[in-house]
Amino acid sequence: MSTKMWSRWDTFTLYLLVAPALILWVLFSLYPSLGNFYYCFFRTNGVPGTPVEFVGLQNFAWALSVDLEYTVNALLNGFRFVLMVAIPQNILALLIAVLVGRNLRGKELYRAIFFFPQVVGSMVIAMVWSLLLQPNGPINELFRAIGYPSMAKVWLGDVTWSFFAVSAVQIWVSTGYAMVIYIAGLQGIPDEIYEAAVLDGANSWQRFWRITLPLLMPAVTINTLLSVTGCLGLFDMPYLLTQGGPLHTTETMPLLVFDKFLGGQHGYGSALAVLMFFIVAIIALVQTSILRRMEVEM
Amino acid sequence: MRYKLWSNLLTHALLILLAFLVIAPVLFVINTSLKDVGEFYRNTSGLVQDIRWENYVDAYKMARIGEYFKNSVLLTSCSAVGVGLVAAMAAFPISRRLIASADLLYAIFTLSIFLPGGLIPLYGLMRRTGLLYTYHGFVLMKVAAGVPISIFILSGFLKGVPQELDEAAIVDGCGPIRLFFRIILPILKPAVSTVMMLTALSVWNDFLSPFIFLRDSQRTLPTGLFTFQGMHTWNWPLLMAGTLIVLLPILIVYIFLQRYIIEGTTAGALKG
Numbered sequence: 001m002s003t004k005m006w007s008r009w010d011t012f013t014l015y016l017l018v019a020p021a022l023i024l025w026v027l028f029s030l031y032p033s034l035g036n037f038y039y040c041f042f043r044t045n046g047v048p049g050t051p052v053e054f055v056g057l058q059n060f061a062w063a064l065s066v067d068l069e070y071t072v073n074a075l076l077n078g079f080r081f082v083l084m085v086a087i088p089q090n091i092l093a094l095l096i097a098v099l100v101g102r103n104l105r106g107k108e109l110y111r112a113i114f115f116f117p118q119v120v121g122s123m124v125i126a127m128v129w130s131l132l133l134q135p136n137g138p139i140n141e142l143f144r145a146i147g148y149p150s151m152a153k154v155w156l157g158d159v160t161w162s163f164f165a166v167s168a169v170q171i172w173v174s175t176g177y178a179m180v181i182y183i184a185g186l187q188g189i190p191d192e193i194y195e196a197a198v199l200d201g202a203n204s205w206q207r208f209w210r211i212t213l214p215l216l217m218p219a220v221t222i223n224t225l226l227s228v229t230g231c232l233g234l235f236d237m238p239y240l241l242t243q244g245g246p247l248h249t250t251e252t253m254p255l256l257v258f259d260k261f262l263g264g265q266h267g268y269g270s271a272l273a274v275l276m277f278f279i280v281a282i283i284a285l286v287q288t289s290i291l292r293r294m295e296v297e298m
Numbered sequence: 299m300r301y302k303l304w305s306n307l308l309t310h311a312l313l314i315l316l317a318f319l320v321i322a323p324v325l326f327v328i329n330t331s332l333k334d335v336g337e338f339y340r341n342t343s344g345l346v347q348d349i350r351w352e353n354y355v356d357a358y359k360m361a362r363i364g365e366y367f368k369n370s371v372l373l374t375s376c377s378a379v380g381v382g383l384v385a386a387m388a389a390f391p392i393s394r395r396l397i398a399s400a401d402l403l404y405a406i407f408t409l410s411i412f413l414p415g416g417l418i419p420l421y422g423l424m425r426r427t428g429l430l431y432t433y434h435g436f437v438l439m440k441v442a443a444g445v446p447i448s449i450f451i452l453s454g455f456l457k458g459v460p461q462e463l464d465e466a467a468i469v470d471g472c473g474p475i476r477l478f479f480r481i482i483l484p485i486l487k488p489a490v491s492t493v494m495m496l497t498a499l500s501v502w503n504d505f506l507s508p509f510i511f512l513r514d515s516q517r518t519l520p521t522g523l524f525t526f527q528g529m530h531t532w533n534w535p536l537l538m539a540g541t542l543i544v545l546l547p548i549l550i551v552y553i554f555l556q557r558y559i560i561e562g563t564t565a566g567a568l569k570g
Contacts, residue, residue, distance in 0.1 A: 005468055013474045014391040018403065021388035021445050028420065028442030029410055035419025046422050096316060099309050106310075112556040113317045119552050119559060120545065121503030123520035127527065127541040128323050131330060131534055134342070138326055141343040172320070180564050236506075240524075257417065266418045277414045 036277070039270035046266040059271035071272070073248055074256045075279065077163075078232040081252070084167040085174070085234075086227035093175045093223070097182035098212065111183065115176035122173075126240030129169045130156060133241075159249055162242050166250050170237050174230065178223045185219030186212070217295040225288055232280050324545075331538035338535050350535070357540035360530070365515070366522035370502060373436060373518060377501045378494040380441035385448035386490050390482050393453035394464065396474070404453060407446045417510070424511060431513045439511065440501050448493040451565050455489035456482070492562040495555065502548070519544045 040059055044052040063071045100110050117125065132139055133155035140152035155165040189212065197207050213220075235254040238244055244251030244259075253276040260269030330338065331353055332346045341347065358364065391397045392404050420439070421430070429435025463485070467477050483490070505520035512518075514525065523544050530536055552559060 005471070006474065010473050011397075014396050017387040017391055017474070017478060018397065020384045021407075021449065022403070024384065024438060024442035025407070025410065025445055027423070028439050029413055029446070031423060032416030032418075032420035033410075033413045034416070035422070036414070036416045039419055039422075046418065046425065048426060096313070099313055104306075104309065108557070110313050110317060111560065112552075113320050115556070115560050115563075116320060116552065118563065119499060119503075119548055121505070121520055121548065123503075123505040123523050124541055124545050124548075127523065127537060128327050131538060132323055132326065134534075136342045138343040172323075176320075177563070180560055184564055240505075261418055261421070266422070270416075270418050273414070273416065273418070280414075 036270040036273045039267055040274045042267040044266045045264035046261075047264075055267065059268045060275070062268065063272055063275060070248065070251070070256065071275070074251050074253045075276075077248075077250065078234070078252050080163065081167060081170070081231035081234050082228050084164065085170045086224070086231045089171045089175050089227060090178055090220075090223055092171065093178035094182050094216075096175070096179045097186055098208065100179075100183060101186065111180065114179050117173045118176050122236035122240055125169070125173060126237065129172075130241060133165055133169075156242050157246055159246055162246060163249050166238050166241050169241065170231075170234065173237065174227065178227060181219050181223050182216065185216045189215045214296050217291070221288065221291040221295065224291060225284060228287060229280055229284055232283065233276070327538045327542060330535055331542050333535045335533050335535055353535050353539035354543065357526075357536050358543060360536070361522055361526035361540045361543075363519070363522065363540065363543055366517060366519045369508075369516055370518040373433065373440070373508075374498050374501045376433075376437045377440040377444065378498040380437055381444035381448050381497040382490045382494040384441055385445050385452055385493060386483060386486050387478065388445070389449045389452035389456060389486075390478050391474075392449065393456040394461070404449075407449045410446045411450065413446075421510065430511060431516065433512075433516060436507070436511050436516075439507070440497070444493070444497040444500070448497070451493055451562075452486060452489050454565075456486060459485055492558065492565065495559060496562050499548075499559070 041054060041056060042052050043055045043059075044050070096110075096114060100107050104110070131137060134140075135152075135154050139155070143149065143151040153161045153165075156162050193211055193215075194207060197211055202210065232252075233254050234252045235258070238250040238252055239255055239258070242250045244255040253272060257269045257272050257276070260266070260272060326343075329346050332349045332351070333341075333353075334348060334350045337347060388403075388407075392400045392407075395401070397403075424430040424435055424439070427435075429438065463481055464477060467481055472480070502518070503520060504518070505524055508517040508521040509524065512521075517525075523540060526540050527537060
């Protein structure tokens, strides 16, 4: 390459171009991320000038003994969100993507509408849904109107139902994102395959299971990875709608970490973050390796 | 062909029903925002009887929307420009492999998209360095957060651009800095705008970091809304008017840029 024409100073300026990105990344991304693995061995409230005490594994011991109930509950809630959000959301997103398909009229408009919740911002969404889920709000009115008054609940304050209410809102928020990834995956499947299948007499049901789904596996892998890790680390909706309550029924690991952060237990909070990191990483690795094996070559 | 017509109709019917589930909440909120508080408690779910536009004026004043809006615009635009510039500067030598460790840096930035966030150490760092409760500290933090995915998107774009132009410029005696600003940056413009737009959306919508890293007078619209909600929990029409004012700028931007926003958001996920 002709870069040999450049002087040593020129070559040095190339490093200057990369420097801001690298410095910012080391300070504000790498350090905080690794910092958790350091903070987790200390007792500290994060205020400069106050004592920082090395406590070894005591934070972990605490999380797995005295607070075991809360730690396990938060982890289990993460898995419950995977069941109640990640799975239904992916099925719904796949359904919409297949319906909108490749060349349905109004495709762009449908896509824009379903993606809309993604750009709205959690605070606005939380405000909208706290109104809709009010005890005397429209959702309860609807249940009363269609003759199921017993289904009218205090959605965001009920020990049994608030979890489902938060899940439903989360599905409303994130289905559009998964849908867009499925649509892009669908566009990558060549028309010839479908034409050949039609000539061979395959009906649309067979075409979906034998062609669409297998060739869509890369999109399924990405979507499952994103939605499962997203559900295990859910923060915005449970925090804004129910603050993890009532009685910790919607509390997830990030909420627990945030709670310790606000409460000045910074070492303990970091230990919980580390714990969560390992659990999410293991699940993500296992899941990706299983799904990758299911992908087929086109 | 009759079968095809019916299946088409059924598809549209199902999609319209689902689309209604997305739009209906917003329509309901508009309806509520126009009610008087008294009317809201008498008639919570029905159509508004007596339209009260003043709710918007009241919400604008009481939620100090003007002030928060100014902060939002300032922090969002600075972060977006920062990410665009810093990431483009880095993506150029990395994707053109002009420096020794280009591949290593690319791998580091790409993998760090999946790096878990460390709220507690980050807070400690901001506090110790005096960046806590400052605009520039907040912007630096947001730029750093946006850089990895942006370098990934920009490098992907630049790889598709043939190197003949660079070669010609270098032969003509163009140094790296001039090459970047005169040739690479103009070529990268569409990808840089995607990256800036993604950053702007995430900073604009973020409610948690302004809450943690900024003082009330420095905070942005979503955080302002959070505070406003705490003060007027019973006045739903007023809260919904405030919510809609906060939603409006996003809605306008989305109507015009939805194609770019949707394609940009998924660009990262699909190449990965």
